[in-house]
Amino acid sequence: MSCRQWLGKLTIVCALGALTAPLAAAGASASTGPEAQNRIVISTSPAAPSAAGATALAACNRYNRTALCWNTKLTVTVLKKKVVVGRLYGTITQSIKLNTKNRAFSESFALKTDRIVGNAGGIRANVAASCGTGCKARTKGLSGTLVAGRTIKGTVSYADGTRRVHAARTTYRMTLVKAGYTPGVPTWRSPIDFRCDNLLKGQKAGCVFPRFTPSITSLRSLRFIAPNIRKWQGRGAPKTLHRNSHLTNGNRRAVCGKAKLPKGWKAPKGWPTPLSDPKNKPSCDEYAFAGTNQGGSRAGNGYGWVPKRENDSQGAQLKNFYYAHRVLDATSSKARGDAFNVAM
Structure with a gap:
């Protein structure tokens, strides 16, 4: 048989x-x-x-x-x-x-x-x-x-x-x-x-091989952004995200649109100076990232204040990571792009 x-x-x-x-x-x-x-x-x-x-x-x-x-x-x-x-x-x-x-x-x-x-x-x-x-x-x-x-x-x-x-x-x-x-x-x-x-x-x-999900690790070197990401991941924000630039503006407005510096805010230790330099001014840093399907005002997400130059550096590092691993963007706001891990 x-x-x-x-x-x-x-x-x-x-x-x-x-x-x-x-x-x-x-x-x-x-x-x-x-x-x-x-x-x-x-x-x-x-x-x-x-x-x-x-x-x-x-x-x-x-x-x-x-x-x-x-x-x-x-x-x-x-x-x-x-x-x-x-x-x-x-x-x-x-x-x-x-x-x-x-x-x-x-x-x-x-x-x-x-x-x-x-x-x-x-x-x-x-x-x-x-x-x-x-x-x-x-x-x-x-x-x-x-x-x-x-x-x-x-x-x-x-x-x-x-x-x-x-x-x-x-x-x-x-x-x-x-x-x-x-x-x-x-x-x-x-x-x-x-x-x-x-x-x-x-x-x-x-x-x-798209089945493999790459991990970005370079953000660990960012002095103010790294603890901000760890904070929100610890409160439930996802570690695995999907790239979607179509959602960037809406997600950013939902989290940072009305964000204001606390009264009496003072630059913490290690903050770049002088504050008169536009690159050193406080910038709203949201997590999960605005340009992902998981960004915006979802449970567990939040924001912190970081130097603008560091926020700009984070954006450049994300782009370099996307290109190095061919993390493709979503085709529309309703679709999902490639997945990637934010390893902190």
């Missing part, structure tokens, strides 16, 4: 019961000759990668804003006249690295043959890849005979030609051929979407 199931969007063909039970070959052709009962059947067990640190992947099966690594366990079953005569066990390791300022990026691909049992030698593999409309994926070195203890290494080069935004996953197709057997042709997809865009004014197009 055979069964089909879906795991991580990879087609898996599995056998239940005795090893001599009939199995359907993945991607097998409707042959009527001797090869109809001689088949290669593939079973795959892909890992589900989890979010990693912002700057580096400590191990495989992780992803961040610009890098993704995952591996897949591969079992190849060889059947002759419907009888299992051999098995091959392997590991596929794939690693994609994106470029935030270029729509060309690359992937390393390694297929290691861990073990061969019985008559499973002489199998030749060839891998092809595609990445959706407007995107080209070219493989190099991804073919060869599977030999125990050896690794077939190659690359996939990507060039995404979309003018605005293109989100997709790579689709892979591996053809496993053995003389006298119907080939096995498994297909699978990369576990998460990549996204390329050309929407940041003044910066070249580039690509990211």
Whole structure:
């Protein structure tokens, strides 16, 4: 008896019961000759990668804003006249690295043959890849005979030609051929979407993995703004925000529109002087940020007074962060832009 199931969007063909039970070959052709009962059947067990640190992947099966690594366990079953005569066990390791300022990026691909049992030698593999409309994926070195203890290494080069935004996953197709057997042709997809865009004014197009939420940490260095943000986060304001510049003016008016300095206000220790300098005058600093879906007069939000030069610096740091991580703006006041964390 055979069964089909879906795991991580990879087609898996599995056998239940005795090893001599009939199995359907993945991607097998409707042959009527001797090869109809001689088949290669593939079973795959892909890992589900989890979010990693912002700057580096400590191990495989992780992803961040610009890098993704995952591996897949591969079992190849060889059947002759419907009888299992051999098995091959392997590991596929794939690693994609994106470029935030270029729509060309690359992937390393390694297929290691861990073990061969019985008559499973002489199998030749060839891998092809595609990445959706407007995107080209070219493989190099991804073919060869599977030999125990050896690794077939190659690359996939990507060039995404979309003018605005293109989100997709790579689709892979591996053809496993053995003389006298119907080939096995498994297909699978990369576990998460990549996204390329050309929407940041003044910066070249580039690509990211939008599932990863980046964190801004540079605001910790701002002497007066940092404690203000920590204060409101501690009172319930969200740490994860969504960029939406369409809401900036309304949110700012709702929080700082009628804000007034307390009577008898005096500049605290460390405040830049002289106060006659416009850049040193008190400025209303709201949190959550006005240019986000979470800004405005919502529960937990509030404001504090900071030097205007520091408030200006915060705005510049936010813009630089958005561009560095391709945090896209919302398309309207009712939509949500990319998420990001404010780490204090």
